Amino acid sequence: xxxxxxxxxxxxxxxxxxxxxxxxxxxxxxxxxxxxxxxxxxxxxxxxxxxxxxxxxxxxxxxxxxxxxxxxxxxxxxxxxxxxxxxxxxxxxxxxxxxxxxxxxxxxxxxxxxxxxxxxxxxxxxxxxxxxxxxxxxxxxxxxxxxxxxxxxxxxxxxxxxxxxxxxxxxxxxxxxxxxxxxxxxxxxxxxxxxxxx
Numbered sequence: 001x002x003x004x005x006x007x008x009x010x011x012x013x014x015x016x017x018x019x020x021x022x023x024x025x026x027x028x029x030x031x032x033x034x035x036x037x038x039x040x041x042x043x044x045x046x047x048x049x050x051x052x053x054x055x056x057x058x059x060x061x062x063x064x065x066x067x068x069x070x071x072x073x074x075x076x077x078x079x080x081x082x083x084x085x086x087x088x089x090x091x092x093x094x095x096x097x098x099x100x101x102x103x104x105x106x107x108x109x110x111x112x113x114x115x116x117x118x119x120x121x122x123x124x125x126x127x128x129x130x131x132x133x134x135x136x137x138x139x140x141x142x143x144x145x146x147x148x149x150x151x152x153x154x155x156x157x158x159x160x161x162x163x164x165x166x167x168x169x170x171x172x173x174x175x176x177x178x179x180x181x182x183x184x185x186x187x188x189x190x191x192x193x194x195x196x197x198x
Contacts, residue, residue, distance in 0.1 A: 001090040006080060006097040013101035017175035018108060021142040025113075026127060028144075030120040039149050045172050046120065046140035066110040066137045069103060076100045091186055091194040098183030105176030106141050113139030143172045 028034075028044035035041050048055045048062055056065050080096045114134025117125045125133075134140070147169045156163040187194050 001084070001093040001097075003081065003084045006084060006093055009094065009097045010101040010104070013098065013175065013179045014105055014108075017101075017105035017179070020144065020175055021109065022127065024144045025117060025120060025125045025142050027124065028120075029122065029124060033146075039147055041146045041148065042144050043146040043172055044120070045143050047143060048140065062110075062138050066107065069107050069110065073100060073103045073107060076103060089194050089196060091190045095183040095186040095194060098179045098186070102176040102178070102180030102183065105174070105179070109141040110139050111137055113142070115139070141174070143174045143177070145174065145178075146172045 024042065024044050028042075030044060030046060033041050033043040048065065055061055076096060076099055080093065080100055083093050083096060115132045115136055116128055117133060117139075118129035118131050119125065119133040148167055149169050151167040152165070154161050154164055154166045
């Protein structure tokens with residue numbers, strides 16, 4: 001795969017990711033949900049940017065996470081460029097491009113959203129608001145895809161989790177997260193093709 005095709009894939013993911021986030025951010029109030037099917041919903045949440053809303057504690061936790069991600073994306077970008085130059089497998093190049101695009105998509109939220117949007121808690125957010133909800137590098141990541149495939153009480157005979165409420169799949173995510181997961185999935189499932197032995 002050429003670098004131009006890899007850039008096109010990255011650009012495509014970023015466009016879809018940002019358009020979907022901006023649409024949800026400006027058309028949904030925080031916590032609002034639209035049921036598409038029993039197993040698929042659009043549910044607007046925001047988080048600090050780690051999986052399942054995990055936070056780095058402390059005053060500078062969010063800043064540390066954002067800066068770390070920027071350095072990580074620079075490293076992934078170098079890996080992508082090097083892999084193309086060395087004519088590595090298309091599986092590897094596509095996977096790296098997807099991971100790069102996903103990480104960059106969530107970085108855009110973290111770096112810019114705090115200064116271009118106002119708060120979504122009680123009203124629809126407006127873009128380029130004169131009263132933004134945050135500061136540079138402290139934006140919240142927008143998530144919206146929710147697939148509650150099964151939800152209910154687990155049987156009491158199960159060890160540890162028995163009798164407790166359980167939801168599968170309870171993560172809420174975005175297009176950038178899908179890109180990262182797909183890229184990692186390609187590396188795991190097609191490992192021998194991504195890293196062929198010469």
